[in-house]
Structures are given as C-alpha cells and as structure tokens.
Amino acid sequence: MLTDLKDAVFKANLELARSGLVIMTFGNVSGIDRRKGIVAIKPSGVAYDSLKADDIVLVDLDGQVVEGWLNPSSDTPTHIEIYKAFPEVGGVAHAHSEFATVFAQARREIPCYGTTHADVFHGPVPLTRLLVESEVAADYERNTGKIIVERFAGIEPLGLPAVLVAGHGPFAWGRTPADAVETSVVLEQVAKMAYATIVLDPRLAPLDRHILEKHFLRKHGPDAYYGQKKEERQ
Amino acid sequence: MLTDLKDAVFKANLELARSGLVIMTFGNVSGIDRRKGIVAIKPSGVAYDSLKADDIVLVDLDGQVVEGWLNPSSDTPTHIEIYKAFPEVGGVAHAHSEFATVFAQARREIPCYGTTHADVFHGPVPLTRLLVESEVAADYERNTGKIIVERFAGIEPLGLPAVLVAGHGPFAWGRTPADAVETSVVLEQVAKMAYATIVLDPRLAPLDRHILEKHFLRKHGPDAYYGQKKEERQ
Amino acid sequence: MLTDLKDAVFKANLELARSGLVIMTFGNVSGIDRRKGIVAIKPSGVAYDSLKADDIVLVDLDGQVVEGWLNPSSDTPTHIEIYKAFPEVGGVAHAHSEFATVFAQARREIPCYGTTHADVFHGPVPLTRLLVESEVAADYERNTGKIIVERFAGIEPLGLPAVLVAGHGPFAWGRTPADAVETSVVLEQVAKMAYATIVLDPRLAPLDRHILEKHFLRKHGPDAYYGQKKEERQ
C-alpha cells in the first residue's frame, strides 16, 4: 500500500541522515497522501543505517497505524497537526540540527540577514511559545503541533517553510518529503550564518525589505525566474 | 577469557574513534564482567587503526592485569572507581571531545537548555571539583575516580550518565560499552549546542523543569514510550 | 563551440561543490573567451551531481544565450559586469560560503590580520554598498555587478581578487575559472580566521603594512619567489 510514498519517505530519511543534520536517531521525515489521508513516517528509535523502505509506518490522521509492524515516530502527532492545518504541505522533516536548535534553545527567531535566507524564507524564521505544564502533561506531541499552527496564524506556510519550537528544535516542510529535507539543510546553514553574524554585530538591523522581497520572489511565485522550467519549480 | 567482553570493548573503542571524538590516542572505553569482577580496557597509547580485539587488556578491580601483554590505559584506576561505586554501569568511555572538554576547562556544568539534553540527561551535566595537590601527587587517576563518585552523592548514575572532570574532560557511561560511547556522542552535541546558546544569550534560564521531565521520562523509566520494544530500551 | 572553455568551467563548478563552499545549487563559476567575447557559465538551479560539461551555457556580453538548452545562472549579468570592467579577469566564482557570507551579512570588510590573508589579498577584502530600491526593482543582477565595479575604483582587481556584496555574499575571480575557485577557498579560510580573531580581540589592529606587502609580493609581481617557475605563477 502506498509503495511510492513509503519509498519517498524512506529516501528522504536517508538524505536527512546523510546531510549530517541528525545524531543517533534524533530525526524523522514524513509524507502524506492527501487523497487517502494517510501519513507515512519513520519508525521510532530505529537507526538510519538499518532502516528499510518497508519499515516506514503508515498512519491515518487520527494517528492510528494502518500498516507497519513498528511503532511510528513519537513525534507523529506533531507531523499530523501540521498536515491538518497546512493543506499545501506534502512532507515534514524534524532534526535537532545544531544551529537551528541553538536558536530554538535561546528562544530567538532567526532574523533575515542576507539573501541566502531570503531565497527560501519570506521573513524571519518564527519561534513558538513554550508549552505550559498542562500541555506537556497530556498530548505533549500533539500540543507541540498545535503551538506551531498557532504561531502561523496569518502566515503562508510555504512562504515560511520552517519553525523553531522553543526549547526543542526545528520542524521544516515543503510540497514533498524531499523538499522538507532540502529546507532543513538550508535552514541549518542560514541559522549557522545568522549566529556568527550576531556575534560580529549583536545590534545589526535585518536585511532591507526590498532585497528580501526580490530574492524570495525571483525563486517563488508567478514572476520567478530562477532555475529551469516553471513546472519543475517548487 | 571473556572473548565477548573484549570484543564489545574493542568495537566500542573503534566506534569512539570513528565518531570523531578523539584525536591521537586520547580516549578509551572499558566494559565490565560483573560476575567475575573483571574490567576489559584499551591498552595505553595504542593507535586506533592498529588496535586489535586481542590487544584489549583484562584487569581485576584492584587494577592488576589478569590477561594481556600491553599496559592498560593509564586512566584504568578512574574507570575502576566508577565501576565500584555505580553497580548499574557496564561500560565507561573517556574522550577529550571538543566542547565537553571546553566546559570542563571553563569549570562550568552544562545547563539543560533543550530537549536534546533532556532526552539523555536528567538535569545539568555535573562538574567535579579540582584535585588538590596531594591528590595529584599520589594515586592521581584513582583520585580522579573518587572525585567523580563524590560529586554523584545523591545522583542516580544512569539518569545522569556523564560527568565533567574540572580542567580535564568528560567521562560517560551506560549499561554497555556501546551505550557509553553513544552517550559520549550525545554529550558532545549537547555541549556544542549549549556553548552556542550561551554565546547568543549568556543569561538564559534553563529549560522549564516540566519539559525536561517529560523528555527524559518518555525515553526512560516505566512509562517510556519512545522507540520499539520495552525490553530493548536502554 | 568553445569546448575547452566549457570543460574548464564545468570542472571548476565541480571543484567549487567538492570544496564544501556551496549548499544545494547556491553557487556558480564562469569563464570567458576574451577574443570571441563569450562567457561560459553554469545553468541556473541545476544540481552539481547531475551537471554535465554539455550543460554549460554560452552567452555573449549582452547576456544573450549563444549556445545551450538550459537557462544560464540568474547571476550571469553580475559575472558579465565583472568581465567588462576587469579585462585581466578570466574566471569568476560565486558561493554563499559560510564566513565570507557572514562578513557580507554583517556588512564588514575582512581586515588583514595575518599572512594567510596577505598571501592572496593585497589589503582588506572590500565590501560593496547596499543596493537602493530602484536598483533592486529593475536589472537587479546587473546592478549587483555595477556596485562591485564601483567599489573597485582605484583598486587593481587581481591584487584584491574578491569582494563582499553587502547582505549577499562573496564573488571571487582570477585569470582562469580554476583560479577563481581557489581564491574562493582561501577567502573562506581567511574569513573564518578573521571572525575568530575578532572574537578574541575586537579591537585588534590589522597586520603591519610592511609584513602584508612582503607576503603579497613574495607570491605576486616581478620579484615573486614563491613556488616553482615564474611562467606558471598566477
């Protein structure tokens, strides 16, 4: 069932591991079949080098396993909340990548300081609030998803395809599982450069809005002119 | 004698080297056979790429060599003190990994700033005191073990499976030699992220206790739900 | 047509990717045939591991494609402005390499703090001004080239073979596409070391001018004595 989706999710998980963004088993990628309402996700706590395409678990939007013999990632309810709130999203990736996690730990948004950022993120990378005690006590992972969605009120999710969960780390997304991993990689680079930029000048103003707009729009939207064929552009 | 233990210790030493946590020969992993009271440990000053399983040295809990033609690691008495004080521990790893050593040199504990830390360490990573002159003059390595044990008064060793020896570097442990290496890897990542978090915000408060508890307990203890089968969970 | 130039540009793009200076497709190298007035450049948004020599696009100095079935890099007009203003330049490279980009984002020149810098750059690495809104609205990439050229008024381009575009990142050049990549690699190392030097001492004075001159001139110009044969020296 859904062999293509499981294969795409399997490959995206391997790509996440290969990119150096995860240590141990601290990361997961999922994808969704919108027509069937089924999410494919990495099993919990399985080492990347022993992972097989067949280990990918299928769950419905209530988090019930519909196929697979392993437990799905413990972060599955967070992924599901993102899919339910953002209909354009087809893949979600989560990794405790170093500098994105540092901003999440320091509870700071990542300001847009340069065009590398503006190429992918149409503004600062948002930060959620911390969960209160009752939100942690029950349905912790689902509530993590809910505060992400809460933070994106009025924000176009594909224009800002990542979030920092305060005290935890980043979630990133895109039209496909592979896109979500690619965004995770760029996010980490952007976070690393923002960190060092802040060290050099703690009071630096963000990039002028007209340059941010230009860079985002030359890659995204109806007038984009970066890359090859419009149809293949993300 | 104890071929399986020697093999596990040999493989854990190679994994430590592969993880990039050691330079030169500055690192060692040991394991213990609790019934026999025998510790298997890396020989002193032997390069990782020429190390063989047969080079692993067996010592008793008085530090006397019971098998092997090489000198055991000069840190052997430190490992032995840890084994004697912490009966749940089955493996110990020591490496001068960069950021854990930086905290040890700066004589600062590693505060818990995020869930990556809380997944493995049930509180800040403890720091020992410095050794006084007489403790250095005689039985230096054994005294290093003693100040580790002294620092853990009232602390559950598997809940906080690492320590920073002031002015020196980290020791980490677990149920097996492989676990001790895995903890060393996570410790280094946690230390690296804590370092950059402090640079971004030197006055940041640690993570809320209820989030720390949640993350630790979803991976450890009777109500853990991370990973696959309870029996295989560490 | 121009098979040798296309091959040199192809290889220089692969070398840029191998050097670790680019993430995703964020980088491009070009080369010029001065007699024909033709520039060879990487196609836009094509992954390095699927790039073939035949994908390299040929454009004239008005930016019109004269050979190739793919769109040229969106940065092509910037490269062309550099070629038009600096007749000694035979290759141009652009990458969002981490620390050079950090200086561009922080809008700081890279001061000369040591002989590694002086070996390649005959003074601080210059920074452009930011583009104003009208310069971004139309002909953005060409205007990026124009502010680079504007900044180099009175500077010998092969004596200072790189620039930081404010809020964006570095462009580097040389007599050949391979030289431009080599300069990019040294620039990144120099930027990384200048960053940490500033962290250690934010008020440090630059290297004495007589040492800078010595190091630059022992590698460049008529009295150079570094390396092997004068004819092969860049």
Place this chain on the structure above:
Amino acid sequence: MLTDLKDAVFKANLELARSGLVIMTFGNVSGIDRRKGIVAIKPSGVAYDSLKADDIVLVDLDGQVVEGWLNPSSDTPTHIEIYKAFPEVGGVAHAHSEFATVFAQARREIPCYGTTHADVFHGPVPLTRLLVESEVAADYERNTGKIIVERFAGIEPLGLPAVLVAGHGPFAWGRTPADAVETSVVLEQVAKMAYATIVLDPRLAPLDRHILEKHFLRKHGPDAYYGQKKEERQ
C-alpha cells in the same frame, strides 16, 4: 641520497595534508640528518596530491640545494634556524591551521586550560614578537626563525614543541617529521578548545600548576608511565 629521510618527510607532508590542517599548498614539513647536516623539505607551492617522494628537496644548513630539481619551500630558512638552535629537534612542521593561526593573528599565547594541553606542552604555547621593518625587508624567512629562537631563550624546545609566529601562524617540531605533524594536530585541537574556553570565560585562570606538571610528566621524562615501552616513547 638520504632516501629514508626523504621518504619520512614525504609521508609526513601527506599526513599533514590528510589531517585537514592545510588549505591549498600552505604548509610544509621537513626532517634533518644530523650527521650529514642535510635538511629534507617539501618543494615550494607544489600540490599535495601530485607530490612524490622524489620531489623532496635536500638542502644544507646554509640553505643551498644539494639534491632535487624543484625550489625548496620558501620557509626553508625558518626551518634551518630551528634546526641550528635546537639540536634535539629532528622534524619541523608548518601549517596555517585555523585556530593556532587565530591565536597568532590575535597575538596571544595559548594558555594551558586543561590536561589535553598539559599532555603535550609544558606551559603556555609561546608567541614571538612581530618582525620590524628591516627584518622583513631582507632575509625575512631567516629572521622569522631567529625570533622563534629568541623567544625560546631558557625554554626546553621538546618540552614546548611549538610556537606561534605573531601575525603569521604556528611552527611545531619533534624528534622526527612524524612527531612534528602529530604535535601540529594536537596544537590545533588545544587552540580550538582554548578559544572556546576563553569565549565562555574571558577571565579564567590557567590550570593549576601541579596538574599541568603531573600530566606532562606522566607522558614525558624519566618517570613517565603513559603508553607502552619506555624506548618507544617520544
């Protein structure tokens, strides 16, 4: 002539490149035959991946080439001054490795903050003064050697087997070319950790002298007990 020495120097140069301490051709290792008074050294500006054992150049202690068809490293006179002043030294290595160079650029000694440092360096890593204009104008490389020797008045060179040349970078040495490379690797790690330690606590006092002494002496001198056989200890 001196095939074994040339081979040892060749291999040590490759090891230096493999260790990640050099970019481009910015590094060189030499060795000396004390009875013949001949130094073997890397040729100037030759890429490491095309270097052959036969390319190693032999020079006498006046810097005259006695065998080889390539120019010796431009730093040859610096190496020679070190050999002439320090009779115990059998190999010298020079690389612009990142953090050792950062300390040289910031013109700071590397304080001893931990036992990793004390294992190899019997005190802070010394810094030379800057060369004055006349010392740069003529015999620059020889004068670089002279200020190294000047700085080591009263210091035992094998007890402190490295120096930072102000505004330039480190030179390291040992009984053999391989030892010099090994010291370079440890120096870089020690510098990297000292850097981050200073960032965490700019006013930190160095490690207590009795711990420094203990660590240095358990690896060096008549009472050393680290490693395997006394005869093989460096």
